[in-house]
Amino acid sequence: MTKVSLTILFQLLLLVTYAQQNLVPYVHPLIGTEKMGHTFPGATVPFGSVQLSPDSDTLSYELNGKYNGDVYKYCAGYKYEDKTIVGFSHTHFSGTGHSDLGDFLIMPTQGPLQLNPGVASNPKGGYRSAFSHANEVAEAGYYKVKLDDHAILAELTASNRVGFHQYTFPKSDQSHIILDLTHGIYNYEDKVVWTFVRVVNDTLITGYRQTNGWARTRTVYFALSFSKPFKSYGQKNLDKAQVYKGFWRKFDQTKNFPDIAGKRIRMYFDFDTEEGEKVKMKMALSPVSQENALANMQAEIPHWNFEQVKAKAQADWNKELNKIQIDASETDKVNFYTSLYHSFINPTTYMDVNGQYKGLDQGVHQATGTNYTTFSLWDTYRALHPFFNLIQPSRNSDMVQSMLNHYDQSTLKMLPVWSHYANDNWCMSGYHSVSVLADAIIKGSFKGNAQKALDACVATSNHRSYEGIGEYIDRGYVPATASGTSVSNTLEYAYDDWCIAQIAKKLNRQDVYETYRKRSESWKNVYDKSIGFMRPRLADGSFKKEFDVLQTDGQGFIEGNSWNFSFFVPQNPTALIDYMGGPKKFTARLDTLFSMHLPDKFFAETEDITREGIIGGYIHGNEPAHHIAYLYNWAGQPWKTQERVRMILNMQYKPTPDGLGGNDDCGQMSAWYMFSSMGFYPVSPGSEDYSLGSPSVQRARLNLENGQTFTVEAINQGDKNVYVQKVLLNGKPLNQPIITHADILKGGKLTFYMAAKPVKK
Amino acid sequence: MTKVSLTILFQLLLLVTYAQQNLVPYVHPLIGTEKMGHTFPGATVPFGSVQLSPDSDTLSYELNGKYNGDVYKYCAGYKYEDKTIVGFSHTHFSGTGHSDLGDFLIMPTQGPLQLNPGVASNPKGGYRSAFSHANEVAEAGYYKVKLDDHAILAELTASNRVGFHQYTFPKSDQSHIILDLTHGIYNYEDKVVWTFVRVVNDTLITGYRQTNGWARTRTVYFALSFSKPFKSYGQKNLDKAQVYKGFWRKFDQTKNFPDIAGKRIRMYFDFDTEEGEKVKMKMALSPVSQENALANMQAEIPHWNFEQVKAKAQADWNKELNKIQIDASETDKVNFYTSLYHSFINPTTYMDVNGQYKGLDQGVHQATGTNYTTFSLWDTYRALHPFFNLIQPSRNSDMVQSMLNHYDQSTLKMLPVWSHYANDNWCMSGYHSVSVLADAIIKGSFKGNAQKALDACVATSNHRSYEGIGEYIDRGYVPATASGTSVSNTLEYAYDDWCIAQIAKKLNRQDVYETYRKRSESWKNVYDKSIGFMRPRLADGSFKKEFDVLQTDGQGFIEGNSWNFSFFVPQNPTALIDYMGGPKKFTARLDTLFSMHLPDKFFAETEDITREGIIGGYIHGNEPAHHIAYLYNWAGQPWKTQERVRMILNMQYKPTPDGLGGNDDCGQMSAWYMFSSMGFYPVSPGSEDYSLGSPSVQRARLNLENGQTFTVEAINQGDKNVYVQKVLLNGKPLNQPIITHADILKGGKLTFYMAAKPVKK
Structure with a gap:
């Protein structure tokens, strides 16, 4: 029996053995959107590329175009306590404590054109709008809100790579859809490196944007399609200077000019709308090219039926939830x-x-299986990836393969630490990808080359210049002089090394097992028996004198004090x-x-x-x-x-x-x-x-x-x-x-x- | 008989009917490098992608990293009258009056490492070097110069896509090769948008650089290979600020760190050298990817024999010269x-x-035949493309096809005006690509789709918003109010329209022929019989009152007064x-x-x-x-x-x-x-x-x-x-x-x- 027919048989078995319930009503995406949860309320399918969600602010916009505000607060773009929405962007992190993304903000407006987002205290001074939670619905795969300042009902849904917008306008000969290409999350130092846009015809726009944010070199390509032709369009280029204007002056590039590029660009598209008219929009993303973005759109949503896309998104969720x-x-x-x-x-x-994706080497690669990104590994190795091994083992196998692809493309020859969009931002500590690999290999989820996975673990854990690993190998602990987080590093390395030992044992690599079993006991070297706590140790072997077991900063730990880390x-x-x-x-x-x-x-x-x-x-x-x-x-x-x-x-x-x-x-x-x-x-x-x-x-x-x-x-x-x-x-x-x-x-x-x-x- | 065997037969015929002469000695690449010629003296093969040449300056570098000087003077990067060489970069225009390029400057040095280029008045204050013409040899496909300050003999040759450097060092444990990624021609407004570099191993580096210069959105990818491993390397990042440093601080990115990106980067590679030791280097370029750059290198120069590459380059020249x-x-x-x-x-x-190239739409395309760029059409339609029709008809056919590809990729639906590297910089006036198309079609050189070429000509010449074409069509002339170059525009459009008529006649498109034959007489509308000169005309039909037939600026002309343009x-x-x-x-x-x-x-x-x-x-x-x-x-x-x-x-x-x-x-x-x-x-x-x-x-x-x-x-x-x-x-x-x-x-x-x-x- 072939693998495919086995899979089909299993699916049939599942169908006959349990009845699917409607579990979507139990999903409340607004949970976690207030205070510290840092979740977003918008529309996505499971593990979707596009996560289309309202941004209530990112940083506080000032009218003069400068940014001011709390970058941390807006990691997910939306805060429940806010009273205005700036627009709807297509990429978000869920629950992170650092930020990036917020690509391709769309905002429908009507009335006189405004190209400045305005400020929360005066939404009418910009294109943003007041809204109220009474007029807001957030479901798995669907989001709806009334934009009070524009009397527009906004609805969002998505497929994997396409955001689908449906805007119900009032009657107006000044209806607009704004595409703000300057917008982004974690944008305060002018994250946008370059933007390129082609207005292909009166319903199709393609382009890309390159940013230098938490991901250092990140390019997202898009294709944007409207359900009805715009009557006119234009752009405002906020760049301070263009290197060469010269003969470009032949053109009025601000109005109905289809060939656009620069660093800070805001575009708009004008429509006449009847009362209650729905203008729909599809925005497809690609990590590789405009052409691929368009192909993604055509493959995933070849029609204009919003309800159908929403129903599909919620069916996808139901399947996973069940x-x-x-x-x-x-x-x-x-x-x-x-x-x-x-x-x-x-x-x-x-x-x-x-199957194409852009790798860590910024080259285009062909995936086998599904290639994944957004690995917050210091967090997720603990319970999320083990949970995937339980309930999503095939996906987890592909995730492990994605991490090995990252390793293959790494000049440093390291597995990912915190990776997203073909970048590592090196956030947090340890090399916990080895834990994810070990758990998938030990539990039998990983279907790829385990020997190669072990090699990647060994290489990563021997990168001597990375966060005190060299001294850790030599001394059995990271000395306080080598790292500000010397104790948590030592503890995390010791655990990670135990993971490597487990892989080695499973693969009968006795020498590797023995090395890493020994390394896994390194936690003992930072345990100060005299006080019964883990404690920073100096290069001479003595423990750091001034030490506070309740404090984190400056005490050799990160996101946890000695009380917890011990x-x-x-x-x-x-x-x-x-x-x-x-x-x-x-x-x-x-x-x-x-x-x-x-x-x-x-x-x-x-x-x-x-x-x-x-x-x-x-x-x-x-x-x-x-x-x-x-x-x-x-x-x-x-x-x-x-x-x-x-x-x-x-x-x-x-x-x-x-x-x-x-x-x-x-x-x-x-x-x-x-x-x-x-x-x-x-x-x-x-x-x-x-x-x-x-x-x-x-x-x-x-x-x-x-x-x-x-x-x-x-x-x-x-x-x-x-x-x-x-x-x-x-x-x-x-x-x-x-x-x-x-x-x-x-x-x-x-x-x-x-x-x-x-x-x- | 197949097409291939016919070609072989012709080549055999050529061999028997004339003996090839050694014509390379008659080529003196230094001609035109002084004063206004704006040619470059370095190494290239015929129609080569890589044109590897010394830059004696671009703008005058200041020690504080700011630029100051005459951008026009350094269009080709090298001025014969200069006394110092900054280094050798891989792309140059030949003879232009505007500038760009200068990609990937390489400079060999020895002694204490200097990462600032220094100034001409004090070459020892930077990595640049004094040189003298007595120690300089410039031949077709070969360039040699002694770098006095470093006692290094530099030799350059090239294949189509690869620059081959051979540096003869003195004995030194402080020999360096510098890769200055901030360097460029026409660089004074910080042209570099982004740079990405991977040190793959101790002899191979790949990367790319994106610029916003005369070409608005231009990315060049490279692969660089050394004939011997460097002993260490490093970079200086001159960026004012990085958006996110955060956990990147774990690394010392300045020294032996292989994963590099930023806006302003200078790299160096250190070697120990014996007296007279030759360190060789290959730099391959690609418009598409690092992977393609490496493949270009492997395909064109898989070895380290400098003399062989030089001999091949000169043989290629001899073949063309003969x-x-x-x-x-x-x-x-x-x-x-x-x-x-x-x-x-x-x-x-x-x-x-x-066969891959990046198109005007910034997408990757597959060429049929050879795809060309660098079309200075206002100049070259006159005699250069006709010369190609005579002596390089196959290449000219591919050039015409390249222009049609450009048209296909253009959101404006226009043939190129002045195009290079997947961009139009719109330099000068007219739509003279139609002349190149007409000449190739009339003379039978163009082997592609002539009907499509005619359609492209018609679309381009009807782009009403471009430089007064709309008014030209309506009135028969461009009014002085619509353009500062209204008379030369009218005269050039009239000639170009005659070209379109010739294509239409050949293709039996009588209606198109008649329209354009009529348009081709528009020159008569700017001829002022009362003075016997071409003269700007106002929208009301009257001629501009104040008028100087000897003056160019402000008189309705560009690069020529009424005396010449009449x-x-x-x-x-x-x-x-x-x-x-x-x-x-x-x-x-x-x-x-x-x-x-x-x-x-x-x-x-x-x-x-x-x-x-x-x-x-x-x-x-x-x-x-x-x-x-x-x-x-x-x-x-x-x-x-x-x-x-x-x-x-x-x-x-x-x-x-x-x-x-x-x-x-x-x-x-x-x-x-x-x-x-x-x-x-x-x-x-x-x-x-x-x-x-x-x-x-x-x-x-x-x-x-x-x-x-x-x-x-x-x-x-x-x-x-x-x-x-x-x-x-x-x-x-x-x-x-x-x-x-x-x-x-x-x-x-x-x-x-x-x-x-x-x-x-």
Whole structure:
């Protein structure tokens, strides 16, 4: 039987074994759009290239064209608390703590033409518009808002590579659609390097824009098509100077001139509209060429039926959402399916319909499978990629292959650190791509060349000039003199090295295994037994004298203090417990972490999270602590894991715009939610084991890609019944709070018996 | 018999019918490098993509990195009068009056590393070097110079797409090769938009640079290979600010860091060298990709044998030069073959070895035949493209096809005006591409779709918003209010329209023919009979009141005053003579033109030529007058044509660096020389006719592409024997001073009988 027919058989099996539910109503894209969540409310399909969403601001625009404002706040382009919308742009990060993108802002207006976006305090002074949440609808794959200042109803939907806009205009002979090519997220230092636009005819425009933002060298090509011909068009070029004007002066380039290029360009297209007339627009993107962008449009949306595209987008979402079917409270279902939605937004497809994409070397490559980008790996190796191994293994295999392609194209011969759009921005620390590779290889998801993957891991982890790796190899730790984040680096390298060892073991590369097993114990070298905390160490071997276990900056850590990071030995909690004085002392320390009172100065310096993102001294809003609640299991106190996990699920995830206590970080926060709400969590990716917690769902049915079904059931579930009495796997009691990936892949049932009283033995 | 075998047969025929001479020694590339010639002395193959030449300055560099100086002077990058060389860059225009290019400057140095080019007055303050002409050799395909400040002998040669450098170093542990990516010609407003470089390994670097110069959006990709590994390398990034530094700070990007991008980058590569050690370097270019650049290198120069590449380049030149074999004085042979050399430099190949090129739409296209760029059409339609129709008809057919490709990719639906590297810079006036198309179609050179060519001509000539075409169509002339060059525009459009009519006639498109025949008479509408001069006309039909027939600026003309431009009716000299009062008056006017005394103010405002470029009031250094000497033929005074032509040949072309009285303009001046020195000239391209003058050669043998040979013989030739007594075509006397293109293609002999006394009948 061929592979294809096997796939078809599996799909048929899925069809007959479970009925698809309509889960789209449980997705509330506005969750996380207020405060620190940094999610966006607009329209996208799962893992889509185009993520078309309103920008309520990026930086605060000033009328004189200068920028002023909070670049961090607008990572996703939209803040729920804002009162105006600048327009709708086609690319966004979901949940990040740094920003970029915001490509190709479209804004429909009517009345006298305004080409300045204006400011929030005076929307009528520019093309932006006031709006109200009463007139706003955000669904998976669909977004709608009334633009009050222009009396225009804006609706957005998308396919993978095409944003589809539908604008319902009033009667006007001054209706406009603005394409602001100066607009971008993280734009304050004039990010746009070059813009090129061709007005091909009165319904089709193609072009590209090159930016130098978080991604250093990034070019996005587009093709834009209108459902009706514009009557006229024009541009305003805001460049201070053009190198050569000369004979270009023959032309009036501002009006109806089709050949446009420069650094700072705003375009407009004029229409006559009848009352209630819908003007539709398709904007297709490509990382490779204008030609590919047009081909993407023609392949994905060859028609003008908005409802059809919306229906397709929501069907795509439903298909993905149905991979896990839960019984839970309505609130929990909203939290769960919105988390599932957020975890399926990134990584993004980075490839044209013909398989071409632009690589790290800025050359055009042909993908095998789907090529992905947007790898926020310091965040997502923890739970998001393990979640993909569970429920999206084929996609995760392609993601791993995409990371190996990146490695092949890298002059530094390094796997990605934080990569998007054929660039690495080197954000955060470690080389956690090795964790993603290890987890996919150990769990059998990765279908590519594992030997080559191991070679890439070894090369990356031996890049001596990168963040103290050389000294780490030589001394067993990164000295404080070599890096401002010497302790967290050492801890993360040690874990990553353990991942490499797991691959080596699986591939019978004993020498590599031994090297990396040894390296994986390097965490011991930054543990100061005298104080019982991880602590910066100097080149002479002594520990840094002045040291504050509550502080992060300047203490050798990043996004987590020593209190949190001292628990970061996911690869060997047993040894850590031993180092920390045994299970009793270890448990007491965990208790202190969750209950301590933090001084105010601590909140001031903690990045990316709200005050609510912190429980005692436990920082859920940042990632280094995500495994900590599960460590009680190793100390013989699983009931405390159960209690803490349910507490975190309740306190950190709420079905409201401000419901996320920290950046969602491309789905990592959401992936934590889904694992934990189903009762298990991958404490150490690269291992087959999941550590058990306390499910908050009544039942979860995992419809696996291999055709198997794995069901989690929580008997006697309830808000107070957070403690697990016993757990049966396929009817047999578990002796320890662990199940394996293989257990799940086989299909079957995990039954938790819940009660309000802990089982303290 | 197949087409291929026919070609081989013709080549065999050529081999047996004439013996190839070594003509390379007659090419003196330094001719024209002083004063106004604007030629470059470096190494190129015929119509090569790479034109690798020393830049003695571009603008004057200041030590603080700012530019200051004369952009016009350095159109070709090198001035003979300069005492220092900044380095060797890979792209140059030959003979233009505006500038661009200068891509990828390489400079070998030794001693302490200097990354600033320094200034001419203090070469030791930067990487530039003093040199002397005594240590300089410039040949077709080869250039050599001693760099005094570094004691390095630099040698350059090239294939079509690859520049080959050979540097002989002294013993030093501080030998460097600098790659200055900020360098460029016409660079004073910071032309570089973006630069991207990958150090692939210790001998290979690839990258690209995007500029916004005379070409608005131009990207050149490169692959650079060293014959020996560098020991270290680094870069200096001169950018004022980078948008995002952030986690890039992990790296020391200045030293041995392979992943480089920014706007203003200078790189260096360090070597240890022994006394007399040759370090070789290949730099391949591509308009499409780094990958293509590398493929170009591997295809064209897969080895490190400098002498072999030089020998191949010179063999290529010899093959082209032998297409015309002349008997003449040694001086005349230098003038002739240097002219032939200069006329075979532009247009340039614009296509990779795999046939890909980047089009005007900035998309990648696949060429059929060879795709060319660098079309200085206002200049070259006159004699250069007609010369190609004679001696390079296949190449000219591909050039016409390249212009049609440009048209296909144009949003404006216009044929090129002045195009280079997938851009139109719109330089000068008219739409003279139609003349090139007409001449190639009428003479049978063009092998493509002539109907499509006609459509392109019609569309271009009806672009109403371009330089007064709309008013020209409506009124029969461009009113002075619509354009500052209303009269020259009207005259040029009228000639161009006559060209379109010729195509239409040939293709039996009677309606089009009639329209354009009528339009071609529009010159009459700007002829003011009251003064007997072409004169600006206002919208109301009246002539502009204040008017100076000697002045150019502000008088309705460009690069030529009314005195010269009033003769610009090449399509119908007979009617012009009639308008000017008959042959006698016309002859007297021509005499006055050649003998008048010009006021000094006139010289001050005349562009692009030296004082020596003017004879009386006849301006040979600019193009509008190039046909004028031949007009005596139409007035029944061929002996005056003969006298004037020989005078111009003598006065305007000298075998010295300052030997050209005006810009060579991509070979137009040179093409005039070759035609005229062989005794005939295409007064009205688009016609089959050549007008006869007075040959200065004793004999010229044209080895035609069709296998035929056409010989021009001048019996009793001598410096004083400039007058033609009689002319025989294949032994039969000619009744009028005209031969046709068909006459030449048939092969045969044209015999001039010369004497010192004119035949005045």
